[in-house]
Amino acid sequence: MLAEMASEPGPDTVAAAPPAAAAASTRALSCPACGGAIEVRAAGYTVTIVCRYCSSVIDVANPEARLITKYEEAVQELEIPLGARGTLRGVEWEVIGYLRRSEHGSYGWEEYLLFNPYYGYRWVITNGRGWSFGEMLTRAPDWGVGGPALDGQSYNPFFSNGQAQVDYVLGEFYWRVKVGEEVATDDYVRPGWMLSREANESEISWTLSALLDPAEMEGAFGIIAPRDAWPPLPHQPSPYARPLKAAAKIGAIAALLLIVLAFAFGGSTLLYDNNLPVTFDGQTRTQTLGPITVTRPWQMVAIRADAGNIDNAWVDLDYTLVDRATQETYESYGLAEHYSGSDSDGPWEEGSRDTTAKVAMVPAGTYDLVVEYSGNLWTSSSYSYGGGGYGGDVRISVSQGLVFPSNVIIALVLLLLPLLFLFLRHIRFEKARQGESDVGATGLAGAFSGSDDDDDSGTDFSDMFSTADD
Amino acid sequence: MLKVSCPNCGAEVSFRSPALPSRVCDYCQTILVRSGGGIEAMGKAAVLPFDVSPVMMGMRGTFDNKSFEVIGRVRWGWTDGSWNEWLLLFNDGSAAWLGEAMGQFMLTRERAIGELTDPAIRKLIDGEEVPVGTEIGLDGELLIVSDAREVTCLAAEGELPFSAPAGWTVFSVDFRSTSGRCASLQRESGTTSFYDGRYVTLDELAPGGMRAMEGWALPAYAR
Amino acid sequence: MERGTFLYGLWALVVAGMFTGATYYGYSPLADGGRATLGGAMYGPTHK
Numbered sequence: 001m002l003a004e005m006a007s008e009p010g011p012d013t014v015a016a017a018p019p020a021a022a023a024a025s026t027r028a029l030s031c032p033a034c035g036g037a038i039e040v041r042a043a044g045y046t047v048t049i050v051c052r053y054c055s056s057v058i059d060v061a062n063p064e065a066r067l068i069t070k071y072e073e074a075v076q077e078l079e080i081p082l083g084a085r086g087t088l089r090g091v092e093w094e095v096i097g098y099l100r101r102s103e104h105g106s107y108g109w110e111e112y113l114l115f116n117p118y119y120g121y122r123w124v125i126t127n128g129r130g131w132s133f134g135e136m137l138t139r140a141p142d143w144g145v146g147g148p149a150l151d152g153q154s155y156n157p158f159f160s161n162g163q164a165q166v167d168y169v170l171g172e173f174y175w176r177v178k179v180g181e182e183v184a185t186d187d188y189v190r191p192g193w194m195l196s197r198e199a200n201e202s203e204i205s206w207t208l209s210a211l212l213d214p215a216e217m218e219g220a221f222g223i224i225a226p227r228d229a230w231p232p233l234p235h236q237p238s239p240y241a242r243p244l245k246a247a248a249k250i251g252a253i254a255a256l257l258l259i260v261l262a263f264a265f266g267g268s269t270l271l272y273d274n275n276l277p278v279t280f281d282g283q284t285r286t287q288t289l290g291p292i293t294v295t296r297p298w299q300m301v302a303i304r305a306d307a308g309n310i311d312n313a314w315v316d317l318d319y320t321l322v323d324r325a326t327q328e329t330y331e332s333y334g335l336a337e338h339y340s341g342s343d344s345d346g347p348w349e350e351g352s353r354d355t356t357a358k359v360a361m362v363p364a365g366t367y368d369l370v371v372e373y374s375g376n377l378w379t380s381s382s383y384s385y386g387g388g389g390y391g392g393d394v395r396i397s398v399s400q401g402l403v404f405p406s407n408v409i410i411a412l413v414l415l416l417l418p419l420l421f422l423f424l425r426h427i428r429f430e431k432a433r434q435g436e437s438d439v440g441a442t443g444l445a446g447a448f449s450g451s452d453d454d455d456d457s458g459t460d461f462s463d464m465f466s467t468a469d470d
Numbered sequence: 471m472l473k474v475s476c477p478n479c480g481a482e483v484s485f486r487s488p489a490l491p492s493r494v495c496d497y498c499q500t501i502l503v504r505s506g507g508g509i510e511a512m513g514k515a516a517v518l519p520f521d522v523s524p525v526m527m528g529m530r531g532t533f534d535n536k537s538f539e540v541i542g543r544v545r546w547g548w549t550d551g552s553w554n555e556w557l558l559l560f561n562d563g564s565a566a567w568l569g570e571a572m573g574q575f576m577l578t579r580e581r582a583i584g585e586l587t588d589p590a591i592r593k594l595i596d597g598e599e600v601p602v603g604t605e606i607g608l609d610g611e612l613l614i615v616s617d618a619r620e621v622t623c624l625a626a627e628g629e630l631p632f633s634a635p636a637g638w639t640v641f642s643v644d645f646r647s648t649s650g651r652c653a654s655l656q657r658e659s660g661t662t663s664f665y666d667g668r669y670v671t672l673d674e675l676a677p678g679g680m681r682a683m684e685g686w687a688l689p690a691y692a693r
Numbered sequence: 694m695e696r697g698t699f700l701y702g703l704w705a706l707v708v709a710g711m712f713t714g715a716t717y718y719g720y721s722p723l724a725d726g727g728r729a730t731l732g733g734a735m736y737g738p739t740h741k
Contacts, residue, residue, distance in 0.1 A: 025683040027520050044521020045572060047551045061551050063519050092687065117522045118672065118680070118689040120573025138574055138669035139650040174572045176550045202602055203616060246698040254705040258712055265716055300719035319726065332726025360724035404721035411712040418701055 025117065031056060032067040041083070041096045042115050042172060049172040052082060057169070057178065069178075075170060079223055080112055080124075082171045086220035088133055088212075091119050095221075097171035101164045113173060121174065124217070125209060129229035130236070131217040132194060134209035141195060141206065147188050148195055150208065155188035155195045158234045160438045162186065164198070191237030211235050232433040240426035244419070251419050255412055262408045268302065268401035269295075272369070275393040276305075280313050280375035290368035291324070292398050297364055299400045304356040306395040307336035314338075315394055318372040319357060323365045330367075332357040336394060339378055358404060369398060476500060477511050486541065486629060487563060493542070493629040501626070501633050516625040516636035518545060523570060524672065524680045525556050527628050530693075531675035533577060536560045540568070542628035546621045546642075557630055565631065567665060569654075576652050577675075578667030586664060590615075594643060594655055595662045606645060608666065613645040613653060 027043040030036070036053035040046055040060055047061045048068070055071035080086075084095045097113030109127040123134040141148035147155050162185035169177055183198040194209045211233065214225035229236065272292045294301060303319050314337035321330040334357045340349035375392070430445035441449045472485040479498040485491070491504045494515045501512045529540040542557035553571035560566070569576040583595060588606040604615045621642045626634035638658075645653040650669045655662060672680075678693035715721060 022682040022684045023522075024520075025522055025685050042522055044519065044523055044552070044554070061547065061549070091689075115573070116689075117683055117686055118524045118692070136572075136574075138652075140646070140648040142648060174551070243695050243697040243701070246695070247701040250698070250702050250705050254709050257709055261713065261716060296719075298718040298720075300721070300724070320729070329729040330726060331729045334725075357725040358721070359726040360720045361718050361727060400719075402716050402719050404715070404719075404724065406723040407712060407715050407721050410722070411708050414708045415705060418704060422697075 029058075029060070029065055032058060032065060033070045034072075039083075040172060041094060042117075042121075042174070045174045046096075046172040047174055048176050048178075050170050052170060055170070059176075060172075061176075076168065078112075078170070079110075080221050084221060086222075088114075088122075088124070088216065088220045091116055093119075093122060093220075095171075097173045098169070099166060099173075099177070100168035101166055103162055104165060105167070108167065113171065123207070123209070124212070124221075126226075127233070129226055130214070130233045131212045131225055132209040132233075132235070133212050134196075134207045137206045137208055139206075140204075150195060153190060153193070155190050155193070156442065157186070157439045158189045158194075158434075158437045159185065159187040162438075187234065189235040191241070192235060194235040209235075211237075230432065231435050232429060234433065234436065236433060238426050238429045238433070240422050240429060244422045244426055247419055247422060251415050254415055258408060258411050258415070262403050262405075266401070266403040268399040270397060270399045271301075272396070272398040274396055276371065276373070276396050277391060278307075278315055278373065278375040278394050279391045280310075280377050282374060282376050284316075284372060284374040286370060286372045288368050288370050289396060289398075290366075292321070292367045292369055294362055294364055294367065294400045296400065296402070299362055299364075299402060300404060301330070301359045301362045302356050302399050302401060303332060303334065303359065303369070304354070304395075304397045304399070305334045305336050306354045306397075307338070308353065308392055308394070310336070310338050310353055310392060312339050312341075312378045314351070314376050314378065316374045316376065317394075319359075320370040320372075321359060321362065321367045322370060323363075323367055325365055328363075330359050330362055332359045360404075362400075369396075371396070472504065474502075474509050476502065477509060486559060487565070489563070489565065490542070490557070490559070490629045490631050492631065492633045494627050494634075496627070501635060503633050512633050513635040515627070515634060518543070518625040518627055521554070522683060523554055524683075525554070525568065525570060525677075526679075526681040529677055529679045529681075531558075531677040533558075533560075533566070533670070533675055536562055536564075538566070540628075542626070542630045544626045544630065544634045545624040546640075547624045548619050548621045552624055557628065559629075566667070568670075575670050575672060576667060577670045578652065578654065578665035581664050581666045583662055583664055591655065591664070594657065597657070600643070608645075608651075608653060611647055611649070611651060613647040613651065616644045616646040618643040 027040040029038045029040055031038055031051040031054065033056035034051060034054040036051055038049060038051055040049060049058050049060050051058060052075055055073040055075055056067060057069040059066040059068050078098055080095050082095055082098065085092055093114035093116050095112050096115045099111040100108060101111065102108035109125060112124045114122045114124060121136065125132045125134055141150040144154050147157050149155065163182055164185045165182045166177060166179050169179055183200050186197045188195040192211050196207045196209065198205050214227045217223065217225040271294065272289065274289060276287060301321065305315065305317055307315050314335060317334040319332045319334065334355050336353050336355050338351040338353045427445055427448050431441055434441045434445050473482055476483050476495040476498065478500040479495065481495060481497040483493060483495055483502060485493060485504055493502055495502060499515045499517060501515050503510050503512050525540060527540055527543065531538055538558040538560045540556050541559045544555045546553055546555060553569065556568040556570065558566045558568055566577055566579045569578065588608065590600050590604050590606045594600055600615055600618065602615050602617060606613050619642060621640055623634045623636060623638040625636065640656045640658040643655040652668055653664065653666045655664050673691040676693050680688065680692050682688060
């Protein structure tokens with residue numbers, strides 16, 4: 001046993017003692033089973049140490065090391081070797097222990113015990129998809145509505161009623177760890193954090209783990225950390241959540257702007273309003289209406305045809321706006337129609353008597369509206385009014401405006417499309433993340449779950465629509 | 471401050487407070503107790519085993535706006551481990567214990583048994599067993615029994631309120647709460663003591679004169 | 694601000710810009726009519 005290099009024993013004084021020479025930080029030991037030289041790195045705290053040569057378990061709770069279980073096994077090579085040091089979150093840590101645990105043999109994960117005499121113990125934990133940095137708590141969480149709360153943050157249940165067993169052990173630990181020992185586990189998460197509870201007959205402990213960025217872990221211990229885990233880790237924050245919030249704000253502002261613009265410029269000015277007499281004889285006639293003066297540099301010109309109360313007839317209208325000065329033409333078309341009747345299902349009617357054609361990008365100028373039109377009666381074998389003489393007025397009104405409602409819709413859709421895309425990706429991420437959970441999909445992912453086979457305790461709207469097939 | 475010669479080896483030993491009548495001679499580990507007019511030798515304390523505690527005799531710090539110095543230590547053990555209890559002497563003459571286990575620290579002060587009204591505590595004082603998980607009320611706060619076991623004094627050093635010979639056995643019960651508050655009860659042959667306090671971090675004690683260890687840089691919080 | 698959010702902001706600007714431009718010119722891809730010699734605007738059914 002190495003002698004402790006303490007300060008020189010001397011008279012007690014109340015004044016500050018001069019700093020002592022640095023004490024040794026490890027205790028050397030010979031493995032009682034294989035004789036190999038072992039170092040105890042957390043002497044005074046360590047209870048059990050597993051020989052790194054032969055895997056035998058040694059009790060170091062008492063000054064005389066006692067062999068608990070003798071093994072003669074080759075020791076597993078670790079990704080981070082015992083004794084390795086790394087700096088995480090500003091503090092240097094030494095790896096002193098290694099555990100492999102699992103849920104009764106499946107879903108295994110690894111835990112490394114880290115130690116710094118001035119900061120105590122921490123853990124780095126990996127399940128092969130990512131690393132977390134854990135600390136055992138000295139306080140227990142409070143219980144909120146959906147789950148535990150710690151320091152004002154709420155956590156949601158993820159794994160419940162688990163049973164973790166120790167499958168493999170190496171290095172030193174502050175309790176009497178042994179292969180096969182079991183604890184009941186429950187895990188709760190919030191983005192970036194996992195709160196874990198472990199209990200056996202004699203005690204309960206809580207550990208808070210922070211999800212580590214792969215770069216952090218790589219920088220600390222020089223390993224290659226897994227990236228882009230799929231499915232995501234239980235406490236992995238959705239990479240779409242923050243951009244979605246930010247983009248939604250931008251989208252909302254843009255949409256509001258559009259709507260304000262649409263209202264501001266949505267008005268129209270009536271330029272021409274008159275009746276066009278139409279005879280429903282199927283003959284095409286031409287009439288020139290005007291003059292129509294449009295004032296803005298550019299505008300949309302709406303040509304409205306209102307065919308009164310025609311029935312079982314239609315009016316075909318070909319419009320040509322001709323600029324008097326340049327003779328440029330702008331063409332459009334209108335169809336005013338209405339049909340009605342009665343059949344086995346009852347009375348029916350169809351068609352639009354009042355129709356507006358919107359002409360785009362009409363420059364300022366004075367125009368004539370040339371209308372080539374024909375009035376037609378709808379004849380079918382059972383409804384025949386014959387030809388001739390039936391006439392009516394079609395009221396033609398022309399106005400200038402700027403805003404096409406269809407533009408507003410298109411713009412809003414274009415604005416929302418990327419948001420929708422982000423939102424769907426976010427849902428997909430959350431569903432995958434919650435796929436492993438014992439509580440099934442919750443929140444948004446639960447709402448979009450449909451009839452999946454995971455345990456359903458979230459708000460699954462499909463329940464409202466499902467028939468009796470489950 | 472009372473300075474005397476150790477009756478066993480003659481080295482100079484001092485007693486800083488009448489409330490701490492016991493001390494371990496630094497040279498020969500004899501336990502000396504002041505009583506009445508003189509100093510008595512009451513057995514020997516075992517030599518402390520090697521450990522990597524950052525706390526050491528003479529470490530200074532502050533808690534609750536009062537400064538303290540570490541002047542004594544008892545090391546306790548049970549079947550599955552051992553830990554240190556450091557005695558802190560504050561500048562107002564009061565004392566507290568800094569318990570150190572698994573890298574976690576608890577600072578507790580002794581409290582009069584008569585004040586405690588919780589029935590489970592009274593049962594313990596009367597010598598009965600209380601199962602782990604039992605809830606107790608202390609000043610309106612809820613604590614639960616986190617463990618209860620026989621513990622043995624392994625070693626001691628410095629000045630102490632009681633004599634701590636090797637092999638001395640005590641029944642110890644620990645209490646924890648959700649807020650970080652903790653307490654412990656120690657019972658042996660008819661007398662019970664109760665200690666009440668909370669978990670602390672070394673950081674918040676602003677310690678000076680911590681133990682330097684080979685291969686480890688002193689932490690940023692060291693003064 | 695993340696890259697994705699920045700790109701979306703750009704996109705929102707483009708859409709708003711296009712809408713403003715279309716409004717100024719009285720243009721729409723779904724207009725019923727337009728300049729006769731331009732191929733872009735739809736004419737609607739012209740059955741006679």
